[in-house]
Amino acid sequence: MTTTGDVPFRILPRITDRNAHYWQGGREGELRLQRCRQCGYYLHPPGVICPKCWSKDLGVEAVSGRAEVLTFSVNHQQWMPGLDVPFVLAIVRLVEQDDLRITTNVVNCPPEEVAIGMPVRVLFEPHVDEEVWIPLFEPAS
Amino acid sequence: MDTDLVGERRAVISGVGQSDIGRRLYRDPLELTVDACLAAIADAGLTTDDVDGIATYPGAMDTPPGFSGAGVPEVHEALRLNLNWYMGGLELPGQLGSVINAILAVSAGLARHVLCFRTVYEGSAQGTKGRSAVMPGGGGSGSGGYRAGGFMEWLLPYSAPSASTWIAMIGARHFHEYGTTRAQLAQIALNARKNAAVNPKAIYTDPMSMDDYFAARMISWPLCLFDCDVPCDGGTAMIVSRADTAPDLRKPPLAVEAVGTALHGRPGWADYPDLTTMACHDAGAQLWSRTDLKPTDVQLAEMYDGFSFITMCWLEAMRFCGKGESGPFVEGGERIARDGLLPLNTHGGQLSAGRLHGFGFLHEACVQLWGEAGERQVPGEPEVGVACAGGGPLGGTILLTRSR
Secondary structure, three states, X not given: OEOOOOOOOEOEEOOOOOOHHHHXXXXXXXXXXXXXXXXXXXXXXXOOOOOOOOOOOEEEEEEOOEXXXXXXXEEOOOXXXXXXXXXXXXXXXXXXXOOXXXXXXXXXXXXXXXXXXXXXXXXXXXXXXXXXXXXXXXXXX | OOHHHOHHHHEEEEEEEEOOOEOOOOOOHHHHHHHHHHHHHHHOOOOHHXXXXXXXXXXXXXXXXXXXXXXXXHHHHHHOXXXXXXXXXXXXXXXXHHHHHHHHHHHOOOOOEEEEEEEEEHHHHHOOOOHHHHOOOOOOOOHHXXXXXXXXXXXXXXXOOOHHHHHHHHHHHHHHHHOOOHHHHHHHHHHHHHHHOOOOOOOOOOOOOHHHHHHOOEEEXXXXXXXXXXXXXXXXXXXXXXXXXXXXXXXXXXXXXXXXXXXXXXXXXXXXXXXXXXXXXXXXXXXXOOOOOOHHHOOEEEEOOOEHHHHHHHHHHOOOOOOOOHHHHHOOOOOOOOOOOOOEOOOOHHHHHOEOOOHXXXXXHHHHHOOOOHHHXXXXXXXXXXXXXXXXXXXXXXXXXXXX
């Protein structure tokens, strides 16, 4: 967690071998997801076996970062001290696969301008000291 | 229907009990648990010697504070039981999944009388600081080194620590697809408050109007303060017995007609394929496949309202209305009133009677079917009732009848 003046309040994830690609791909500016090398199915949250073809040959690939807002809520409750409200929590669907969803924040946009169906693209909020790059989404023009 | 494949019919509910319920009781949670358990055992006309099983959700847990007042070993020790079967756990088809486990245990002949319980003390654990006092990263927990793990690693970094934010997004999609409105959603809270007014154990009993609802502060759109349940302290218990024990019991037991526990979609809070509903959809469908009774036979419905929108999903999942039609169904509140077509949350739900976390719904369904609900009794001697608990990727439902 960081509460420095430069970087917004975030509880950070514990980095593991299984999730590091997602939380650290932003260091190179890439949204990376697990992908089955046998059948091409993207798996998120990351797992240990492909649920489509049962291969354990899972790799990591960069995706385009483009997505569509499936639904969202404007949150007004200050859950933790230091949390800026209101903010938008959204479920976005990545363009690469129909069931590929990320729960995230939509930023760089007034909450009242967020809409279901809106195209968005990934950006990263760096927490360099903690080696975490949080994937966020903003309106794609 | 091949009744050999509906084994739950061998089970009955033979007694219920509750401890005192209060906004902040500051009493030992094990004591609340024992109070509820002994009351249930007495209500069934049994003694602790007769009890040979325990089932509980979620089992003993230290965090979050107040979430679990006791697990299996404490109750086993406190009541000096001799157990033939027991379970206590978190990963179940909703909180009533533990009761369903008990139903399965007696149906399988593993136990004759299973004590089921759930105790919370979130009211006193949170004190006056509110829920943030027990949130990870909140209120002076020395959380500088905290990192999110488990399923929360995908939610906490996005400032979504509460199910209110996750459920709100499903509600928002429902509003978008079906035109549901806040004024319709409000009926869940308004109905609960009306019923709580005649429930002597309810936490909130002051009248609530539509204007009050719209004046309440927004939590996570479309859920406002009154769409969220009230933490409290209290223990609830019931006895699940094998049906052939009826002659030993104090009163005619309630028959278990069918249960629903299914979850077909992915178990993430954001991964269920249809973003306008939840696991309840599958649990409800499964229940109706296990009985010749129909939704129109149900005379009272006690359905999870931890957040009001979950109740809307249960209304549709249990087919009391069509998919996407819960808004018009509850509009105006007449259909769901105690004298309406489908009395709903007759004790005041978790929204007004208190967050007993699932078990209050089954307790109320039983009390109503036994005709013991006093001022809030649904008229006409109802014989068929349903209890539903759980939200998101968790859902379990139990259909009861007064006589078989």
